[in-house]
Every structure is written in structure tokens, then in C-alpha cells.
Amino acid sequence: MKNHKNKIKKLRNDRKTQEITKTILKLCIGGGLIFLTSGYAYPKNYKQLMKKFTDLERYSCSRVNECLKRLRMQDYIRYDENDFTKPIFLTKKGFQRFNVLSLRDKIKSLTMKKWDHLWRLVTYDISEKYKLTRNNFRRELKLLDFYQLQKNIFVIPFSVERELEELIKSYRLWDRVLVLQVANLGKYEEDVRNHFFNLEKTKKKGVTWTKKIEL
Template sequence: MSRGLGSTSKKVLLLFAGGLALGLARSPRQYFRVIKGVGHEWQKINRIKLNTAIRTLYKNKLVRMIDNDNGTTTLVLTDAGRKKVLIYNLDKLEIEVPKRWDGFWRVIIFDIPEKHKPAREALREKLKGLGFYQLQKSIFVHPYECKNKIDFIIEVFKIRPWVRYMMVKHIDNELHLKKIFSFV
């Protein structure tokens, strides 16, 4: 894809991913009547921007159109569209901070082959962005529960065979880590 998507296109993609199937009639008057009844998020999208967003998504092969027998058209996410949605969801990931720390360190270790270097670098950047501390080049530590988020990240980057998630009760430089995470 040559250009990034605008915020309306992103919103439309995310709404599709949420299970929304948009059936569009051939005439604008009819399909905006459909949209009007669909939901609050659709109503917040400007009609002209929506039209442009749908054309952009179609042009970029993120959605496909299915012509129905009754003269309407249904828009469906393609595999490329689903991947794009995963990336947008990945950008919004955050690790929740509980009221009280459970005393366990979450340690991510990885040994990702050189042929997957872009995924390895993306993982490093994502872990840093989530607040992990880089203990060594391929070892990151975080104090809070994040297994589901890590599983999601390694699935998106397709690096499951080379990444391990551990919960550790004690690390020999724990005092240093507690200072980093403001526990002392």
C-alpha cells in the first residue's frame, strides 16, 4: 500500500473487525438509510468521508464487495484488511497497572533468526513501548500481567516458535528493577 489510511478509513476497518457487515444499496440515499440504522459509530462518520474511506479500502484491497441478488452490495474484510486491523489494535495495546503488584516479574526472552530480523526489531520496539525494561538484548522484564498481550503480539508478528514468556518470583538484581518500576 502506497499511502497510509486516514482516520475515517481506520475507523471503518475497526468497525468491520468488530463484526459489523455493511450492506450497501446501489443508490446513496438507500445505503445511508442502512447506515443510519446500524449504530452510533457509523452515524459519527461524515458521509462524504465514509464514501472516500470505502473507496480507499477497496482500492487498497482491504475490503471486497459482494453484489447481492437484491441489488445491494456487501463489504467484507479481506485477509489483508484483517491484518491491518490487527496492526491498529497492536498500536493501541497497553498494560494495565493493578492496584497492587503480585510480586512476579514477567520475563520475555527470544532468539529470533536473522531472516526474521524485522519482526525481531518490531518486537523489541513494541516491548519498550509497553514499558518493559531491557535486561539484555533479547530479554525484557515487566512487573505486571501481560501474557494475553504478549501472545497477541507474537501472533501478529508470527514469531511464536522463538519467544518465551516466564513468570519469575525472584531476579538477582530485583532491587534495581524495583527502582526502575518505582517500587522503592
């Protein structure tokens, strides 16, 4: 039970980090960031974009700056550590990372569409030599809300073939990942249907309702 709670907590923290990362990369695409004396990072044309980019204000200064340092170490962004008045620029690798993070928003936009009763099943065979890539790819699928059927098999009911192609391309896994459309998941069908169509319950105006895509 404790391990399960820790996994959920870790996944939530991962998602928060993903949100900060995506916002920072998006700001970089918008013209570069600049450090202010307060410690926050804002776009150079902050006054013009203030209304559009307010996401960073939901997080602490230390968390944002920690994310900036991590992104720099991963070569997603570049900036001069000796002059924080200079802008932060996005690298080619950072642009690719932003595209991957944007996939989650695209997939979320599909959740309210009518289901075509086909499952998108993803399976992969990535050797131990590429363990880091394999783990990162698996982590991305989980963050994209894919359901894990088995260790290397994930499934989702949404028509995300194009988005999956982008994800696979970003990890250079063309010949190691297989995407299938299947009509039935056999013994897993009931559990997976319940996961996607009946699991998310939210209270709104004192009424409990279930968020699900149209069957």
C-alpha cells in the same frame, strides 16, 4: 536530547496511526466502509453506528484516507479504487492485525489491578533473515508499554501471558520468543518499578496525582 525528543514524537505518531488503523479495521468488521463525497469514510449503516463509531472524526480527512491507502497496500483491506461507493472489506490478514491492536486495550485494562509482584519478561532470538518481523515485534512491545531492559529483553508487571500468546502467534514466532515470570529484576528493579508505578503524573482539578497500579 534532540534524538530522544524525536523518538518520543515518533512513538506518539505511531500510536495515533495505530488508533486510526484499529478504528478503521473495527468499522470494516462492523459491515464494511463506504466513501462519501466529503472524503470521509463511514460504515454503510452509518446512521445506526454513528453514536458508536465517532473516533474517526478526531482526525483530519487526509490522515484517515492516507491510512486507508496504506492499509490497502499492506493487504489489510480491499476496495475498488474506481468506485468509491462500494464498501471496503477486511482481509484475513487485516483481521489478524486488528486482533494485535486490540491487545493494547486488553493490557491497559489490567493496569489498575493489584500487582502480584511478578514480572513478565519477554526475550527473543530472531535472526537477521527475519529482520522486518523482528523490528515489528519489538515495535509492538513498545506500543504495548513494555519496558525495554536490553536490546531483546522487555518486561511488564501485568498478567498478560494469554495476550502475549496471541501476539506471538500472530507473528508466527512460537519457537523464537521466551516468556518468563520472575520475582526480581536485580539491578534493574528500582528503575523499572519507578517507570511503571510512579512515572505517569496527571493534573486533575488542579491537583497533581500519580496513576499507578495497586502494589
